[in-house]
Amino acid sequence: MKLMKKLSWFFKLEKRRYIIGILALSLVSLVNLIPPRVIGQVIDEIAGRSLPQQELVYNLLLLTASAFVMYGLRYLWRLYILGTANHLGRILRFRLFEQFTLMSPSFYQKFRTGDLMAHATNDINAVVSVAGGGVMSAVDASITALVTLITMFFLLDWRLTVIAILPLPFLSWGTGLIGRRNHESFKAAQEAFSDLNNTVQESVAGIKVTKSFGYQAAESRSFAATNQEVYRKNVLAAKYNSLFDPLVLVFIGLSYTLTLLFGGIFITQGQFTVGELVTFITYLDMLVWPLQAMGYLFNISQRGLVSYERIELLLAQESDVKEAAQPLPAAKNGRLDYAIQRFSYDAGQETLHDIHFSLEKGQTLGIVGQTGSGKTTLLRLLLRERDIQEGAIYLDGQDIRRYRLADLRRLIGYVPQEQILFALSIRDNIRFANPELTDRQIMEAARLCGVYEDIKAMPEGLDTVIGERGLSLSGGQKQRLAMSRALITKPEILILDDSLSAVDAKTEHEILENLKTERDGKTTIITAHRLSALVHADLILVMEDGRIKERGTHQALLAQGGWYAATYQNQQLAESLEEGTHEKTSDL
Structure with missing residues (x-):
């Protein structure tokens, strides 16, 4: 079978355990022949009134012993x-x-989260069923059928055996016909399960948005439609699946009919005894399981094959970002040079063009610009989430593609726009990169990021469980916790990607002052919409449509009188008006 060949690597890995299991299963099939034979002999002896008590006790002990042996072997x-x-x-x-x-x-743009979860759960369970129940069915059915047929053929009557198995070739043809339809229906059912999984995952993750828009009813209808489609495809698969056992029983029924008809003829002719016919029918009954087992094996193999092919598809995917064939032994912080001629996502429209600038070790870089100008892309290229098509980024004089990914990223502490927090305690979230860190170190990082007082005010302090994705925290608390997690590792390069957007100007100023003192001699890169966060930066880049529109220090950019100067003045005016309004409100 195709799937068994695909799993041959695992069977070789666990051949010793499988050999023991198969031997035990084979012995069960042999011992299983004893009871029908004993029962048939006892019936003949009873019919002939020649069954001594001693022989009856012996036969009962033999049946009991075979039962215990089969129990242990099973x-x-x-x-x-x-x-x-x-x-x-x-x-x-x-x-x-x-x-x-x-x-x-x-x-992760190509494969949805729900799909990946379905592969890691439902698909794997389907494959495991083949390696367990499938192997058992294949071995047990084959050995039981073979041993039973040989016994019937040589020890009972070869003519009756041939007659009894005449319907079986037609059974094989019927199961093959159903099997092809079964494969397609299982494939559709598995894909539908992935869609359902993805729908549930997205609905739960976005439940706040759904409720805020009052969209619960529409979301429920959408889920009901997806759920109905999954139900329909699984029912179709179940229909094809349910055809196997009735098909087996129909042809086995024909075998019983032929056996009783010709067995009765042989008995009337004195060529067969009643006890032998009972034994023969019992053996024939034992063939029902192998035939049903083969149908069961066919079913789970079809499902398992579809699932394994889906898993293989995932495992065959290659990352866009490749490790260097001969990486440098270590990565270290130094001068940072961007020399990008062109970068685009997936051969689409250019995202970055002609990006050239340098930043000395220990300096602070500020990046500003309108939404979609390419700020975050600049940072992700440094993290090597993508690789540049034309050009390079150099760190300490070396193309970052020459460093091991782990070594490069170990230098960097990254706080993204969308903070990802785990359903753990605050302590475990902050020390995520190093579980050995002490509470003192954790609270020091929290103090630097302005979240120390928030943690102290919580009833359980560091032991507070924040819920999935930080559900119980405000936006500002999430940002500051994520920043604490990045800072606690004391990274040589700290990247803050608009990571202070949810905190007020005063808190932002305190955090940046703390960073300026704490990170002396280390490189910091900040993107922000509030330009006051960048006034102390050594270099500020103004991005527009993937290009550098303006560059310089805060004072130099104000002197240029361009976009930066106009935006800064507007923001300062807005803050002044807000403060004035606040003061008037306080006086009232």
Whole structure:
């Protein structure tokens, strides 16, 4: 089978455990032949009135012993086959998670979060079912069928055996016909489950927005439509799946009919005994399970194959950002040089063009500009979330593509526009990069970022659990906690991507003053809409449509009288008016 071949690497890895399990399963099939044979002999002896008490006791002990042996053997094969299959699930989950951590942002634009969750749960479970129940069904069905047919053929009557199995080739043809439809229906059902998973994930993540717009009813209708489609596709898959067992029973029923008809003829002719016919029918009944097992195997193999191909598709994805073939042994902070001729996302419209500037180690760079001007893209290229098509970024005289990704990113503390906080305590969020950090170090980082008093005011302090994505915190608290997490590692390069937009001007000024004192000799890069945050920067870039429109210090840019000067004056005027309004309100 195709999937079994694909999983051959795992079977080789766990061959010892599978061999033990298969041996135990094979012995079960052999021991399982004993009870029908014993029962048939007892029936013949009872019919002939020649069953001594001693032989009856012996037969009862033999039946009891075979039952205990089968109990022990069944425990073994379940442990070594079904138990080992769970190891496959652990390996695949780890491979997928590791793949997710290595992928660049373009991967997450291509694959939705709900899809990835479905791959890591439902698809893996389907594959594990094949490695466990599938292997069991294949081995048990094959051995049981083979041993039973040989016993029927050689120990009972070969003619009746041939007659009894005449309907089975037609059964094989029927299951193959259903199987092709089954494969397509399973594939559609798995894809529908991914859509459902993604819908639920997005709905839960955006529940605040949904409620704020009063969109609950429409969202419920949308979910109901998706849910109905999943139901419809799973029902279709279940319909094809449910055809297997009735098909098996129809052809087995024909086998029973032929057996009773010709078995009765052989008995009347004195060529067969009643006990032998009972034994034969019991063996024939034992063939029902192998045939049903093959149908079950076919079903889960189809589902498993679809799921494994979906997993393979994910594992085959390659990151846009490649490690250097011969990376430098270490990365260190130094002069930062941008020399970008051109950069665009996915061969689309140019995002950056002709970006050239330098920043000495320990200096502060400010980047401003309207939304969509390319500010965040400049920062992400330094983090190597993407690579430049034409040009390069140099750190300490070396193209950053020559550094190992881990070494480069270890130098950088990054606070993005959208803060990602985890459903953990404040302590665990701040010391995320190093769980060994002390509470004293955590509170020092919180003090630098102006969130120290907020934490102290919380009933449980550092032990406060903030909820998923910081649900229980204000926007300003989220930003300052995220900044604390970045600062606590004492990065050589700190990137603040509009990370103070949710705090007031006074708090922003205090934080920036703390950073100026704390980060002496270290490089800081800040993007901001509030230009007062950049007055002390050593170099300020004004971005427009992916180009540098203006550059210089705060004073130099004011002297130029361009966009920066006009925007700064407007912001100062707005702040003055706001302060005046506040003072009048206080007097009242």
